[in-house]
Amino acid sequence: MDRLRRSSKSGIRIATAVAFAVTIPISLGAPASADGLVVHDHWIWPASPPIRVVAPFRAPPTPYAAGHRGIDLRASAGEPALAPADGVVSFVGMVAGRPVVSIDHGAGLVSSLEPVVATAIEGASVAAGAELGAVGSGGHCDDRCVHLGVRLHGEYVSPLLYLGGVPWAVLLPS
Numbered sequence: 790m791d792r793l794r795r796s797s798k799s800g801i802r803i804a805t806a807v808a809f810a811v812t813i814p815i816s817l818g819a820p821a822s823a824d825g826l827v828v829h830d831h832w833i834w835p836a837s838p839p840i841r842v843v844a845p846f847r848a849p850p851t852p853y854a855a856g857h858r859g860i861d862l863r864a865s866a867g868e869p870a871l872a873p874a875d876g877v878v879s880f881v882g883m884v885a886g887r888p889v890v891s892i893d894h895g896a897g898l899v900s901s902l903e904p905v906v907a908t909a910i911e912g913a914s915v916a917a918g919a920e921l922g923a924v925g926s927g928g929h930c931d932d933r934c935v936h937l938g939v940r941l942h943g944e945y946v947s948p949l950l951y952l953g954g955v956p957w958a959v960l961l962p963s
Contacts, residue, residue, distance in 0.1 A: 831917045832951040835871045835902055836862040836924075836935050843934050846947035858945040859901075859938030864924045866932050870905040872915040873937065874951070881907045887928040890921045897942040902935055904928050 834840050841863040849856030864870075872892055879899065880891035890909060891901040904925035909915060926932045939948045 832874045832953070833871065833917050834862065834952060835873045835921075835937055836864045837868050839863075846945075846949065848945070848947075856945075859936050860948050861930055861934040861936050863933065864930075864935040866924055866926050868924045868935075869920045870902050870922055870924050870935055872909075872917055872919045872921055873900050873902075873948070874917045876900075876915060878907075878909045878911050878913045878915060878921070881909065881911050885928075888922075888925050892921075899940045900948070901938045901940075903938075904930065905935065 842860050843863050844857055844861035846860050847857040849858070870890070874892070874894050876892040876894040878890065879893040880889065880901075882889065884903070887904045888906050889901055889903040890905045890907045891899055892915060893899050902921065904927045905922045906925040907922035909919070909921045915921065924935045928936065930936055937948045939946050939951060
């Protein structure tokens with residue numbers, strides 16, 4: 790709603806927007822798709838704890854513009870890369886010189902991890918937490934992270950929608 794104020798000196802009306810936030814409660818274990826339907830019951834972090842997001846999701850302004858179409862999680866080469874949710878391994882191979890593993894979770898939802906040297910094979914069913922392979926090297930992570938991308942009906946969305954946000958940080962005295 791807009792409120793109008795009149796300045797006593799100038800007689801000018803100034804529109805002031807009243808903003809408010811709407812919070813929609815969603816169970817962290819049951820994320821909703823764009824149409825509000827529950828997509829999956831259980832998503833887990835695909836990297837070893839402690840979980841640190843070293844680069845957040847940044848949606849591009851247009852489909853072909855620059856952005857960061859996923860999140861980068863702190864990980865070292867050789868650490869296990871885990872399936873974030875139940876699904877079927879839909880792709881194992883190289884993309885732009887990086888080893889990638891993709892999982893089809895059904896209902897138009899696909900996750901991809903890179904760089905991952907896969908032990909999983911295409912067509913295999915995997916459960917949340919199943920080891921897909923080991924974090925590899927290459928790409929923009931430069932041996933310090935694993936990238937998790939999520940697409941819903943072909944559009945990239947923030948993986949944090951399914952992971953429930955970043956785990957609480959523990960602050961230590963300095």
